[in-house]
Amino acid sequence: SKKEEATIPEKIIVGTNAEFPPFEYVDDNKKIDGFDIAMMKEIAKRMDVKIEIKNMEFKSLIGSLESKTINAVAAGMTKDPERTEAVDFSDSYYTSSQVMIVKKDSKLKKMTDLKGKKVGVQEGTTGDKLATGENFGEKQKPVVKGVDVRRFPKGVNAVMDLKNGGVDAVVIDEKPAMEFVKNNKGLKIVRDKAAEEYYCIALPKGNEKLVKEINKQLKAMKEDGTLDKLKAKYIDK
Ligand code: ARG
Numbered sequence: 056s057k058k059e060e061a062t063i064p065e066k067i068i069v070g071t072n073a074e075f076p077p078f079e080y081v082d083d084n085k086k087i088d089g090f091d092i093a094m095m096k097e098i099a100k101r102m103d104v105k106i107e108i109k110n111m112e113f114k115s116l117i118g119s120l121e122s123k124t125i126n127a128v129a130a131g132m133t134k135d136p137e138r139t140e141a142v143d144f145s146d147s148y149y150t151s152s153q154v155m156i157v158k159k160d161s162k163l164k165k166m167t168d169l170k171g172k173k174v175g176v177q178e179g180t181t182g183d184k185l186a187t188g189e190n191f192g193e194k195q196k197p198v199v200k201g202v203d204v205r206r207f208p209k210g211v212n213a214v215m216d217l218k219n220g221g222v223d224a225v226v227i228d229e230k231p232a233m234e235f236v237k238n239n240k241g242l243k244i245v246r247d248k249a250a251e252e253y254y255c256i257a258l259p260k261g262n263e264k265l266v267k268e269i270n271k272q273l274k275a276m277k278e279d280g281t282l283d284k285l286k287a288k289y290i291d292k
Contacts, residue, residue, distance in 0.1 A: 061261065061262045061263060061264050061265075062262075062264060062265075063102065063104065063264060063265055063268055064104065064126050064265070065104055065105060066104060066105040066106065066107060067095065067098070067099050067102075067104055067105070067106045067107070067126060067127050068106075068107045068109060068124075068125045068126050068127065069092075069095050069106060069107065069108050069109065069125065069127045069128070069129050070109050070111055070115075070116045070119050070120065070124070070125035070127070070128045070129075070130070071087065071091060071092070071108060071109070071110060071111075071116075071128070071129055071130045072110065072111060072112060072113040072116065072130050072209075073087045073089070073110045074113070074177070074209040074210055074211060075089075075113075075130065075131050075210065075228075075231050076089065076230075076231055076234040077089055077090055077230055077231075077234060077289045077290050077292075078090050078091045078130070078131040078149075078230070078231070078254075078289075078290075079091050079092055079129070079130060079131070081110075087108050087110055089289060090149075090285055090286065090288075090289035090290055091129035091130065091131060092108060092129070093285050093288070093289065094129065094148065094276075094282070094285055095108075095127070095129045095256075097272075097276060097281060097285070098269060098272045098273070098276070101272050101275070101276075102268060102272060109124070109125055112178075112208060113130060113177060113178065113179050113180060113208075114178050114179030116128045116130055116132070116257070117138060117141050117142060117257065120141075120142050120257055120258070120259055121141060121142070121259075121260075123259070126258070126259055126265075127256055127257065127258055127269075128142070128256065128257035128258075129256055130257075131149070131151070131228060131231075131254050132254060132255065132256075132257055133151070133181045133191075133252040133253060133254060133255075134147065134252075134253050134254075134255040135181065135184070135191040136191070137191065138257065141260065142257045142258060142259065142260055143257070143258045143259070143260055143261070143262070143263075143266050144255035144256070144257055144258070145255050145256040145257075145258060145266060145269045145270055145273060146255065146270045146273055146274070147253035147254060147255050148254055148255065148256070148273055148277075148282065149253075149254040149286075149290075150251055150252070150253055150254070151228050151229055151230065151251075151252045151254060152228070152229055152249040152250060152251055152252055153166075153181065153182050153185050153226050153227065153228060153229070153249040153250075153252070154226075154227065154228075154229045154232045154244050154245065154246050154247075154249070155169070155224045155225065155226055155244070155245040155246075155247070156214060156217060156224065156225040156227065156232050156235060156236060156242055156243070156244055156245075157217070157223070157224045157225075157242070157243060157245055158217065158218075158241060158242060158243075159241050159242065159243050161223070161224070161243075161245075163223065163224055163245060164245060164247070165247045166185070166199050166226075166247045166248070166249065167199060169186065169199050169202050169223075169224060169226070170199070170200060170201045170202060171201055171202075171203070172202060172203065172222075172223040172224060173203045173205055173221065173222040173223050173224075174186045174202045174203065174204055174205065174222055174223065174224050174225070174226055175205045175207055175212075175213030175214070175216050175217055175221070175222035175224070175225040175226075176204060176205070176206055176207070176213060176225065176226050176227070177206075177207060177208070177209060177210040177212075177213060177227065178206040178207065178208060180210075180227070180228075181228075181252055182210075182225075182226040182227045182228065183204065183206060183226075185199060185226055185249065186199060186202045186204045186226050187202070187204055188200045188201075188202070191250075205221070205222050210225070210227050210231055210235065211235065213225045213227070214235045214239060214242070217242065218239060218241065218242070224245075228252070229244075229246075230290060232244050256269055256273075
Protein backbone atom coordinates (compact mmCIF):
# COMPACT_ATOMS: atom_id res chain seq x y z
CA SER A 56 0.00 0.00 0.00
CA LYS A 57 0.97 3.67 -0.24
CA LYS A 58 1.65 3.77 3.50
CA GLU A 59 4.21 0.97 3.32
CA GLU A 60 6.04 2.74 0.51
CA ALA A 61 6.48 5.92 2.47
CA THR A 62 9.17 4.51 4.72
CA ILE A 63 12.93 4.67 4.97
CA PRO A 64 14.40 1.83 2.90
CA GLU A 65 16.86 -0.59 4.56
CA LYS A 66 19.18 -0.02 1.65
CA ILE A 67 19.64 3.06 -0.45
CA ILE A 68 20.08 1.93 -4.03
CA VAL A 69 21.68 4.89 -5.74
CA GLY A 70 21.48 5.25 -9.47
CA THR A 71 24.22 7.29 -11.09
CA ASN A 72 25.94 7.80 -14.43
CA ALA A 73 29.66 7.64 -13.68
CA GLU A 74 30.64 9.75 -16.68
CA PHE A 75 30.58 13.09 -14.94
CA PRO A 76 33.83 13.90 -13.13
CA PRO A 77 34.34 15.14 -10.43
CA PHE A 78 30.82 14.22 -9.29
CA GLU A 79 30.93 10.58 -10.45
CA TYR A 80 33.43 8.61 -12.47
CA VAL A 81 35.03 5.17 -12.67
CA ASP A 82 38.47 5.37 -11.05
CA ASP A 83 41.72 3.58 -12.01
CA ASN A 84 40.69 0.55 -9.94
CA LYS A 85 37.38 0.38 -11.83
CA LYS A 86 35.50 1.60 -8.76
CA ILE A 87 32.82 4.26 -8.92
CA ASP A 88 33.89 7.32 -6.97
CA GLY A 89 33.32 11.07 -6.92
CA PHE A 90 31.71 13.76 -4.81
CA ASP A 91 28.14 12.44 -5.17
CA ILE A 92 29.21 8.90 -4.27
CA ALA A 93 31.12 10.03 -1.16
CA MET A 94 28.17 12.23 -0.14
CA MET A 95 25.66 9.38 -0.51
CA LYS A 96 27.90 6.97 1.42
CA GLU A 97 28.10 9.49 4.26
CA ILE A 98 24.32 10.00 4.23
CA ALA A 99 23.72 6.23 4.32
CA LYS A 100 26.21 5.86 7.17
CA ARG A 101 24.47 8.56 9.21
CA MET A 102 21.06 6.99 8.49
CA ASP A 103 22.50 3.59 9.45
CA VAL A 104 21.30 1.95 6.22
CA LYS A 105 23.14 -0.04 3.56
CA ILE A 106 24.05 1.47 0.22
CA GLU A 107 24.49 0.12 -3.29
CA ILE A 108 25.58 2.08 -6.35
CA LYS A 109 24.13 1.28 -9.78
CA ASN A 110 25.80 2.75 -12.84
CA MET A 111 23.51 3.38 -15.81
CA GLU A 112 22.81 5.75 -18.67
CA PHE A 113 21.89 9.23 -17.56
CA LYS A 114 18.66 9.21 -19.53
CA SER A 115 17.53 6.01 -17.71
CA LEU A 116 17.85 7.40 -14.17
CA ILE A 117 14.40 8.97 -13.74
CA GLY A 118 12.64 5.93 -15.24
CA SER A 119 14.60 3.58 -12.95
CA LEU A 120 13.45 5.61 -9.97
CA GLU A 121 9.85 5.40 -11.17
CA SER A 122 10.08 1.64 -11.77
CA LYS A 123 11.78 1.22 -8.33
CA THR A 124 14.96 -0.40 -9.65
CA ILE A 125 16.67 2.27 -7.56
CA ASN A 126 15.42 4.49 -4.74
CA ALA A 127 17.72 7.50 -5.13
CA VAL A 128 19.61 9.32 -7.86
CA ALA A 129 22.90 11.09 -7.21
CA ALA A 130 24.20 12.18 -10.58
CA GLY A 131 24.84 15.91 -10.52
CA MET A 132 21.19 16.06 -11.44
CA THR A 133 19.66 19.50 -11.78
CA LYS A 134 16.23 20.02 -10.30
CA ASP A 135 13.96 21.20 -13.10
CA PRO A 136 10.19 21.46 -13.64
CA GLU A 137 9.91 18.49 -16.02
CA ARG A 138 11.75 16.11 -13.68
CA THR A 139 9.85 17.43 -10.66
CA GLU A 140 6.67 16.02 -12.20
CA ALA A 141 8.13 12.50 -12.03
CA VAL A 142 10.27 12.52 -8.88
CA ASP A 143 10.84 14.43 -5.65
CA PHE A 144 14.07 16.31 -5.07
CA SER A 145 16.07 16.85 -1.89
CA ASP A 146 17.39 20.26 -0.96
CA SER A 147 20.23 21.41 -3.18
CA TYR A 148 23.82 20.40 -2.39
CA TYR A 149 25.64 22.17 -5.25
CA THR A 150 25.12 25.12 -7.61
CA SER A 151 26.36 24.97 -11.18
CA SER A 152 25.67 26.23 -14.69
CA GLN A 153 26.20 25.29 -18.33
CA VAL A 154 29.32 26.32 -20.25
CA MET A 155 30.60 25.69 -23.76
CA ILE A 156 33.69 23.68 -24.65
CA VAL A 157 35.21 24.69 -27.99
CA LYS A 158 38.51 24.30 -29.82
CA LYS A 159 41.16 26.82 -28.75
CA ASP A 160 40.91 28.73 -32.06
CA SER A 161 37.09 28.92 -32.00
CA LYS A 162 35.45 32.34 -32.26
CA LEU A 163 32.26 31.27 -30.44
CA LYS A 164 31.67 33.61 -27.50
CA LYS A 165 28.01 33.52 -26.56
CA MET A 166 25.40 30.83 -26.20
CA THR A 167 23.45 32.60 -28.96
CA ASP A 168 26.46 32.11 -31.30
CA LEU A 169 25.48 28.43 -31.30
CA LYS A 170 22.65 29.15 -33.72
CA GLY A 171 23.15 27.07 -36.88
CA LYS A 172 26.09 25.23 -35.30
CA LYS A 173 26.55 21.54 -34.53
CA VAL A 174 26.45 21.21 -30.76
CA GLY A 175 27.30 18.05 -28.82
CA VAL A 176 25.50 17.25 -25.56
CA GLN A 177 24.99 14.30 -23.24
CA GLU A 178 21.50 13.01 -24.04
CA GLY A 179 18.79 13.95 -21.57
CA THR A 180 20.85 16.50 -19.65
CA THR A 181 20.10 20.16 -19.05
CA GLY A 182 22.86 20.86 -21.59
CA ASP A 183 20.69 18.97 -24.09
CA LYS A 184 17.66 21.00 -23.01
CA LEU A 185 19.52 24.30 -23.28
CA ALA A 186 20.83 23.51 -26.78
CA THR A 187 17.36 22.36 -27.79
CA GLY A 188 15.92 25.71 -26.71
CA GLU A 189 13.90 24.37 -23.79
CA ASN A 190 13.16 26.54 -20.81
CA PHE A 191 14.29 24.33 -17.93
CA GLY A 192 15.42 26.66 -15.20
CA GLU A 193 13.72 29.30 -13.11
CA LYS A 194 15.95 32.02 -14.51
CA GLN A 195 16.71 30.27 -17.76
CA LYS A 196 15.67 32.10 -20.87
CA PRO A 197 15.38 29.94 -24.00
CA VAL A 198 18.14 31.99 -25.56
CA VAL A 199 19.45 29.37 -27.93
CA LYS A 200 17.42 28.58 -31.03
CA GLY A 201 18.15 26.82 -34.31
CA VAL A 202 20.96 24.64 -32.99
CA ASP A 203 21.88 21.40 -34.73
CA VAL A 204 21.93 19.27 -31.56
CA ARG A 205 23.96 16.06 -31.59
CA ARG A 206 23.16 13.76 -28.66
CA PHE A 207 25.76 11.41 -27.20
CA PRO A 208 25.39 8.75 -24.45
CA LYS A 209 28.32 10.24 -22.51
CA GLY A 210 29.68 13.77 -22.23
CA VAL A 211 33.15 12.50 -23.10
CA ASN A 212 31.81 11.14 -26.44
CA ALA A 213 30.72 14.67 -27.35
CA VAL A 214 34.14 16.02 -26.35
CA MET A 215 35.89 13.42 -28.53
CA ASP A 216 33.66 14.36 -31.46
CA LEU A 217 34.59 18.02 -30.93
CA LYS A 218 38.29 17.08 -30.95
CA ASN A 219 37.81 15.05 -34.13
CA GLY A 220 36.22 17.97 -35.96
CA GLY A 221 32.61 16.78 -35.70
CA VAL A 222 30.66 19.22 -33.53
CA ASP A 223 31.56 22.92 -33.17
CA ALA A 224 30.92 23.05 -29.43
CA VAL A 225 29.86 20.97 -26.45
CA VAL A 226 27.39 22.32 -23.89
CA ILE A 227 27.89 20.76 -20.48
CA ASP A 228 28.07 21.58 -16.75
CA GLU A 229 31.03 23.70 -15.67
CA LYS A 230 33.06 21.36 -13.42
CA PRO A 231 32.94 18.34 -15.76
CA ALA A 232 33.85 20.74 -18.60
CA MET A 233 36.94 21.79 -16.65
CA GLU A 234 37.95 18.14 -16.16
CA PHE A 235 37.48 17.33 -19.85
CA VAL A 236 39.49 20.38 -20.96
CA LYS A 237 42.25 19.53 -18.49
CA ASN A 238 42.52 16.03 -19.94
CA ASN A 239 42.29 16.97 -23.63
CA LYS A 240 44.72 19.31 -25.41
CA GLY A 241 43.52 22.05 -27.75
CA LEU A 242 40.22 22.80 -26.05
CA LYS A 243 38.97 25.76 -24.00
CA ILE A 244 35.93 26.73 -21.98
CA VAL A 245 33.67 29.64 -22.93
CA ARG A 246 31.42 30.96 -20.19
CA ASP A 247 28.29 32.90 -21.05
CA LYS A 248 25.31 33.83 -18.92
CA ALA A 249 23.47 30.59 -18.24
CA ALA A 250 20.96 30.00 -15.46
CA GLU A 251 22.11 28.72 -12.09
CA GLU A 252 21.37 25.03 -11.72
CA TYR A 253 20.83 23.32 -8.42
CA TYR A 254 22.07 19.75 -8.02
CA CYS A 255 19.72 17.71 -5.84
CA ILE A 256 19.24 14.08 -4.91
CA ALA A 257 16.23 12.68 -6.79
CA LEU A 258 13.93 10.44 -4.76
CA PRO A 259 10.77 8.43 -5.46
CA LYS A 260 7.69 10.61 -5.79
CA GLY A 261 5.57 10.84 -2.66
CA ASN A 262 7.91 9.49 0.04
CA GLU A 263 7.92 12.56 2.26
CA LYS A 264 9.55 10.65 5.08
CA LEU A 265 12.58 9.81 2.96
CA VAL A 266 12.91 13.35 1.56
CA LYS A 267 12.78 14.73 5.11
CA GLU A 268 15.39 12.30 6.38
CA ILE A 269 17.77 12.98 3.48
CA ASN A 270 17.34 16.74 3.94
CA LYS A 271 18.03 16.38 7.65
CA GLN A 272 21.31 14.59 6.93
CA LEU A 273 22.28 17.10 4.20
CA LYS A 274 21.62 19.99 6.57
CA ALA A 275 23.74 18.41 9.31
CA MET A 276 26.55 17.76 6.81
CA LYS A 277 26.40 21.38 5.65
CA GLU A 278 26.50 22.66 9.22
CA ASP A 279 29.29 20.43 10.52
CA GLY A 280 31.55 21.09 7.53
CA THR A 281 31.40 17.57 6.07
CA LEU A 282 30.02 18.75 2.73
CA ASP A 283 32.72 21.44 2.45
CA LYS A 284 35.37 18.84 3.21
CA LEU A 285 34.06 16.61 0.42
CA LYS A 286 33.94 19.59 -1.95
CA ALA A 287 37.58 20.38 -1.15
CA LYS A 288 38.58 16.75 -1.68
CA TYR A 289 36.75 16.10 -4.93
CA ILE A 290 35.80 19.38 -6.62
CA ASP A 291 38.10 22.24 -5.63
CA LYS A 292 41.24 20.11 -5.39
N1 ARG B 1 23.27 18.73 -14.40
C1 ARG B 1 22.94 18.15 -15.66
C2 ARG B 1 21.54 17.59 -15.62
O1 ARG B 1 20.96 17.48 -14.59
C3 ARG B 1 23.90 17.08 -16.12
C4 ARG B 1 24.04 15.91 -15.21
C5 ARG B 1 24.83 14.78 -15.83
N2 ARG B 1 25.19 13.82 -14.84
C6 ARG B 1 25.81 12.65 -15.09
N3 ARG B 1 26.12 11.90 -14.07
N4 ARG B 1 26.13 12.30 -16.30
O2 ARG B 1 20.97 17.24 -16.63
